[in-house]
Amino acid sequence: MNSIRARILAPTIALVLFGSLALVLLAMRDSYRQTEAVYDAQLVQAARLIQGLLQQQPLEQIDWRFIRTAVDGAMDRSAEGIFSHPYEINLAFQVWSRDGDLLMRSEQAPALDSPPSPGIHEFFLDGQEWCGVLLEDGRQGLRIWVGEREDLRQDLIQQILQHTLLPTLVCLPLLAVFIWLLLGWGLRPLQRMAQQLRNRPAHALEPLAPGPLPAELQPMRDALNDVLSQLSALLERERRFIADAAHELRTPLAILDIHVRNMQQAKNPEEREEALGFLHQGVVRATRISSQLLTMARLEARFGNLHCLDLTVSVREELADLAPLALDQQIELVLDADESVMVDGEPGLITILMQNLISNALRFSRSGDEVSVRIRQSGDQVHLQVLDQGAGVDAARLHRLGARFHSEGNPQGAGLGLAIVGMIVQQLGGLMRFRNRESGGFCVELSLPASASS
Known part of the structure; x- marks a missing residue:
């Protein structure tokens, strides 16, 4: 992974993706529990409404058929002229006397042989799972049960959770695109610096032009300027060494050439020996100059x-x-x-x-x-x-x-x-x-x- 943008984007997107999914899963779990609790509260509320309706007149004067038809029609979502909500569930109800005699039951209610225990409960009957609540009326001696099919409830809960999750799944790709664009905008100063370096002539060793830079790029520019300064100083030492060597060795080498010609043109052994002595002195001096020049060059480049x-x-x-x-x-x-x-x-x-x-x-x-x-x-x-x-x-x-x-x-x-x-x-x-x-x-x-x- 050679791209800085890719190195930043990949872990960022992975972190955002897995972090968002983890948060969504936690939120869905809590939402599921809360939605279950809300539907359970609706069951309790419906049971209390039936209880309040039945308390309006004495028990022996209640027209159970009329009450069943009225309540059953109110709870039927398909009834004409009744306002319905997409997250509403068809409720079923049953009413027993204190002795366990069935007094009233809606058409969709499960055929229970006896009333269940008081409170919220779940049970299977005839291949269907039901969730209901049993409310006891101590004053009239009635047992009121209100329930709903668990599969219908779960379908509605899944729809609610899907509607919650869908925006997250849609927004994550858009978020990745925005992060990509923001990274490009954030890396633009680095790209400008790279372009500035590419546009410099090959022999240019001047420091990079000063200007506002992000805090992360200022050390890089300072380091580049230090390297350029060191290269410039190194080239200057090389030029100075070459100039010094050319300047100082030109004369000794010319003198050595003269001594060699004198030795070649010597007319007797004495003149040849004298020229040979001068030649030896010139060689010694040239050697000393070369040695000292090399020593100076090593010292100038020494940073021990x-x-x-x-x-x-x-x-x-x-x-x-x-x-x-x-x-x-x-x-x-x-x-x-x-x-x-x-x-x-x-x-x-x-x-x-x-x-x-x-x-x-x-x-x-x-x-x-x-x-x-x-x-x-x-x-x-x-x-x-x-x-x-x-x-x-x-x-x-x-x-x-x-x-x-x-x-x-x-x-x-x-x-x-x-x-x-x-x-x-x-x-x-x-x-x-x-x-x-x-x-x-x-x-x-x-x-x-x-x-x-x-």
């Missing part, structure tokens, strides 16, 4: 869940991994940190961050220098500093540090290391600052929010 980690432990482990590189340059790595400084992050992000900061510091340090890392927590802020003893950076150029493809004092650099660090710090919700040390050297300071879990 951050979790609480010990920054001191992570930095100590990273410094241990970088120690061979520092020893090779005869540079000492020093860690000065508070114990158990907790931040929200990812070990992989911390690894990339420290590799770029330490490699930059080692690149601008001399043999015998010291590169130190300090970690301090102040309130809800964690401060991480990477300090070297190099020549520092011209104060007029400090503001350019961290920009993409800006390499300060390193012609072989890609100019992406600090930009990558800045992206990681931004993802961690922190800030990055640069300054020259008063005692000489350079300092990169990161301010990160302390983990709330700590």
